[in-house]
Amino acid sequence: MCFRSFGDRVNYWATFNEPNVAVIRGYRSGIYPPSRCCPSFGNCTAGDSTTEPFIAAHNVILSHSSAVHLYRTKYQKTQGGSIGIVMNCLWYEPFSNSLEDKLAVERALSFYMNWFLDPIILGKYPAEMKEILGDHLPAFSKDDMEKLKNGLDFIGINHYTSFYAKDCKFSTCEPKAGASKTEGLSLRIAQKDGLFIGEPSEVDWIYVYPQGMEKIITYIKDRYNNTPMFITENGYGYKEKPNFKREDLLNDVKRVDYMRSYLDAIATAVRKGADVRGYFAWSLLDNFEWISGYTERFGLYHVDYATLKRSARLSADWYRQFIANETKQCQSVFKEADVK
Template identity: 35%
Template sequence: MDNGDIACDGYHKYKEDVKLMAETGLRAFRFSISWSRLILNGRGSINPKGLQFYKNFIQELVRHGIEPHVTLYHYDHPQYLEDDYGGWINRRIIKDFTAYADVCFREFGRYVKFWTTINEANIFTIGGYNDGNSPPGRCSFPGRNCLLGNSSTETYIVGHNLLLAHASVSRLFKQKYKDIQGGSVGFSLYAFDFTPSTSSKDDEIATQRANDFYLGWMLEPVIYGHYPDAMKKTVGSRLPVFSEEESEQVKGSSDFIETIHYLTASVTKNEMNPSLSRITDFNSDLGVSINISSLKDKYVGSPWAMEGILEYIKQRYGNPQSTFLRMVK
């Protein structure tokens, strides 16, 4: 319940950190750049200390034979943009995020060949704008510590803006940097390993619905240019619509899909709308019961769960050319 100003003090101890990585035998390291540390107010002048730190850190990795994998956005954007126009609930952030990415590509692209635009875009959106239990803590449920928000609409608005921002950054990279620097731009999603609670047809259908809402929500647009039919049918007018031009921009905008996996879960069909608060939100739209496996369960974070996720993506989405999967236990 404190700030993160010092934390593990990587700002000062990065050389020691990289030395430990090399001694451990790491050949790659994925880390995030903080928008606020590089461009204090989200747009305009660059913070020279932030710029120099990231340059030093990236070059230190390269000197030790460690491939830097950079994530541009990991749940933190400058407070100024939140105060100015609401951050991700406003389309204005697409332009500012693209300009920030432009700085990163220009300044670090000589050494960085793997870029991820948004970390766990689906989980960031649900936590930050539906449930209100992660930054920026927006929701509309009584009794929760959310001063602002609308769980019924903002979840889908933010998800839409994230996809458009990712597509904008990807287009910028291909037009301005790819031929010079090489490299690739991807998108990060969190994936449960969902399995039906029983062998019934109802639970099988419920499991597919869970996959559509959690994974297909953002994976279908970057592969096919549209949202899953199950979401369009249930969410209706609360789900934003891509214009034809936007659909073409989002479709095929990822050179790779980064899939992050922590937990397995069983899925059961719900007989009734699960929203006890009477607020229509992502969870009530989902309309299924999800039982997260116990952390003591031997199947949590298992190799076969990872395999199951990759196999699902392969079969459901036509075997995308490149899928990276990270498991965290």
């Protein structure tokens, strides 16, 4: 229906946004609807965290391939658009220089992101997942494999932060999230020797680690033959502060520093050959942030929820000037090239 109704105006289609987050939090930890999990993984009334995430993910992959197949065969030639998928993409650093922790990084990436991208682009689940999960991974039929050959035109990357990965396959880990077989026997942690991987933010899952942006882009470039990429989400959040003065709420210096460093990391990856086609900040406006509701603010513009008044933060002014400066530099480069 969307292809038929809007395809003459939509140039880029994403079949799913962050299906890995929806599957993991909906069917493993149960903190998102439909809230299914085992007691050892979360507080749910029903579910099996060791099998259901892989069934749900398999269905996501099949529905993506069906949508792409439909678009390719019926609409793309006349409409001229592109179709892809958007993944939440974390970067991981090894907890130590040991071979075991370096392998834990590969498992962490495979059980989080490659889980979806490998079947869609390479036609099969990651080897790390097959080795650990065996028959718990659903199989693709011959018809499925034919549709998977359609792949995608671009990869959307939602990247905010990075973590350490610690081996739990060859080492003993405390029983906590990340240490089980269903999570690749790779423990995700934010601290090492009492220090966080990057400066913590007010949002408890964001640590400022801009080099992770360059590294995740480079990893995706190398693994997936430099498929065109878009940074579809990147941003910095603050907690709601109802008693703060308006001018303090608009002076988001840490967001400016975050965006500057992450955009510089993207530019470094592009200079090294990564085919990044665009960047989208999260977000233009403060908004409803999933299960956090209105308690977290990611907007370049502050929104007064009582009056709906929108006010430009420091980050909005900085980003506007950043775009203007980059545009001038690009125009100068192209002009010089034309003269030569």
